[in-house]
Amino acid sequence: MAIKKDMLVEKYIEALESGTIPWEKGWTTTRLHNPITGTTYTGINRIWLTFASYLKGYKDSRWFTFNEISNEKKFHPGEKWHLKKGAEGVEIKKKSIYYNEVEDKWYNSKQYYKKLATLNDVEKEIFKDECKVIGDGKGSYYIFNADEIEGIASEQIIEVDSMTVEKMQTIIENMGVGYEEVMQDKSFYSPELDAVITPPKERFKDEAAYFKTLLHELSHATGHANRLNRDLSGEPGSMSYAKEELRADIGAAFLMADFGLEFDESHVQNHLAYIQSWAEVLKNDKNVLLEAVKDAEMINDYILEMSKERQLTLTQTMEYSALDINEYHVELHGCDEGIDYTVFDNTYRSVDGGIIELNAEDTLLMNDFVEFIANERLNIDFTNYECKKADYEELMEKVETMCLLDEEYARSFNVDQMGYYVSEIFDNGEVVLDAHEDYRMFFTKDEAEMLSKELPMSHVTDNSEFVEILKSNIVNGLQTQSEVNEIYKKPDIEVLKNLKIDKPQINKTMTFGRGR
Structure with missing residues (x-):
């Protein structure tokens, strides 16, 4: 059976x-x-x-x-x-697989629900509508x-990564959550303070009991808006409060197993107040358990990630990785010679790269690596810097996108001999000149030459900074390329009605802000 x-x-x-x-x-x-x-x-x-x-x-x-x-x-x-x-x-x-038709991107179950956890209610519905389920998970x-x-x-038997006081401190620091020991009998997480409050460590039966309590409260803390963004507004006794306790307790159970912590009767006694409400919730809607477990798995993954030391160690065998160091982005991976790295600026363009020689048995601390590229390569003051691990695939996707955009909009940076920015030259010889982010004019070649004599070069505004902003918006997902093209390529209809180059036309151009 x-x-x-x-x-x-x-x-x-x-x-x-x-x-x-x-x-x-x-x-x-x-x-x-x-x-x-x-x-x-x-x-x-x-x-x-x-x-x-x-x-x-x-x-x-x-x-x-x-x-x-x-x-x-x-x-x-x-x-x-x-x-x-x-x-x-x-x-x-x-397991289900999800295809987002708008993003043209695949998500596995974990990625799908992790993405949902970062969205508000309206954005969640939009994202769900965009996603097509491939294999409905049924x-x-x-x-x-x-x-x-x-x-x-x-x-x-595989040894587990056991919990220690130092590892628990790492989790708290990496999560950025407040922590305070107060002379009292209960432990709790305060969403308003974004802090975990517990009795002094010495008042717990043993170290394991202390760890279990903290893992439970930290599971609640993952719901903060800056982390997994769950609704933590439920009052004690409410259905939403019972659901949050359910997901946090299952999440803590996952973590306890992963960190080799044994369950005992005291844990059950600490949660007797919730057990009947959990039974009632599950009887009313069995899907609640499925949803709670999905959230618990995200809690588990999040805290496991937070348990890792941020001081990275670079080795010859390390896989492709990415770092964010202040406004810079770094791609690096191990190679036969040592560490192969590339540094990108905040526009995702390469500013430095090379190989740091390293023997197979040697390691390089991340702090030393940052000091090297700051002082030896880029001459940048990184006295106060924040370094965190980034998503390698996401970084390289942005780098590739910016590279393609540079090619797509390369004409925006070609200055002709008259001092104007030539956006396009059509087959019939017609020239499009850009002199400001809001206005464009179409001229024949002869008309463009005439205008160059009438209007001094100093009166023409460089549009390259504006184009950079538009490209940056595309790379960072703030605008689509089609939206940018509407802004950048749409001609000014009023100006097009009068293509004759005369003094009133020049004055109109100046009035519209094309001149400085």
Whole structure:
């Protein structure tokens, strides 16, 4: 008999009604995974498999499909695997993929919900409308735990990145959330202060209890507008308050497992006040659990990222990475000679690059790297600088976009011998001159030459700065290229009505602001 998702939801509700927190059951310190495909189970699938492990008493963290178990030649040569009699598979959900037709961009489930978390309610609806679901996530398949397989080798336990006081301090500092210890009996997160308040560390039963409490409160803190942007306005006793407690507690449970922290009865006692409200919420709407787990997975990912030291270490084997250092952007990666890097300015144009020689066994601290490019290469004062890891793909996309825009609008920077900016020269010899960001005029070549004699060069405004602003807007997503073209290429109809070059025409041009 297979273990279906609906059965697990019902058992979740039963567990809550009996005073048990189901997402605290069955955790291992190794992420549940499929070692053949390299898949690590996340979100709702992680919940299902964890709870199923609790119900069945599984101790192994490995899971496989029936095809992988039965196909010895392809998946486990030399090992004859057989499912035990009466083995039960667990139904898990297929992941959806989303295509945004406006952006012409693909999102996996994690990327899709991470994007939604950064948007307000109106923007969320627009984004959802723009996205087409490829594989609606409604499909499912069954997988089996390694404890149900005969002939399989024992699992090699992977050590977890254990929680320490120093790591917890790193999370708090990287999140930018306030933290204060106060002589009191309760812990909480204050959205108004954006601060976590706890009793003194010494008042907790042990260090693990202190860590668990902080992870729960920091899970709430991820909802701040500057982080994952959730609604934290619910009052105690309200449905929205219960939902926030639900997502934060599941998120903290994910984190506790990832940091090797054991669950104990004290954690259940601390949340007795919420257990019945959670059961009521799930009975009214079973989809609440799915939504809470999606949010919990984002909480998990966010805090895991915040647990990493910001002092990066550069090595010869490092993958392609990106940094933001004040207004500069850096792309770097390891190579045979050491560290290959390129520095881009705030317009995403290359200003420096090269290779820093580094032996295979050596490392370079990020601070030393910043000092090198600041003092040795760019002669910039980086006494006070902020360096943070950036999205490599996003950086290179902006660099490529600016490169293409430079080619597209290259004509804007070609100054002819008369001192005007020539935007276009048509096949019939007609010339388009740009002298200001708001007004353009079309002239024949003869008319342009006549105008150059009548109007001194000093009266013509350079439009290159305006064009740079427009290109920057395109790269940073503030305007589309079609919108910019409307601004930049649209001729001034009133001026076009009179192409004769005479004194009134010149005066009109001056009045419109084309001259200085």
